[in-house]
Amino acid sequence: DAGITQSPRHKVTETGTPVTLRCHQTENHRYMYWYRQDPGHGLRLIHYSYGVKDTDKGEVSDGYSVSRSKTEDFLLTLESATSSQTSVYFCAISESTGGDQPQHFGDGTRLSIL
């Protein structure tokens, strides 16, 4: 199994509070991704990174920011959490952008915003 650890695994917080989710990998892969998964919407890309300090937006990036200061860590921050951001968040990694190397997923973080 790919060495991907997400923390925390579960979190309940209140509207308006900042939240940071962490993804840590031991595979030394260049590419890292943050997705959210919601019923009826499937997996949606929030942000991704193609190297240290190199990040770009996905299809649902509003309200989220990311940082990658080390190859192994990719942080997702909700600056001011809203109830619409209640979701399951998955981190994924790949050696390349997916052309010949698939993405591998962490175990996910279940986030509830009350």
Added chain:
Amino acid sequence: QKEVEQNSGPLSVPEGAIASLNCTYSDRGSQSFFWYRQYSGKSPELIMSIYSNGDKEDGRFTAQLNKASQYVSLLIRDSQPSDSATYLCAVYNAGNNRKLIWGLGTSLAVNP
């Protein structure tokens, strides 16, 4: 809008039967195709990758790709109750900002 379509199911098959899962995609230039399995409450797990037309077999799983017709399928032979899960199809096109396009998944139930 580039799309990947899957029948949401549920697809119900008896134990020991062949389960056939289908995925169609809209971008003719797509190059790589992936099948993931996701158990309820768990993360997606890669089960098959396919890059060229034809069949690719791995144990009880066979992926079939037909680029002319723009579909990719997954066959599961000798289906087991442990195969009950949601199966996600993902498609890659280098021209699409190098991102995977995901289907919503097909729910499979294998009945003992």
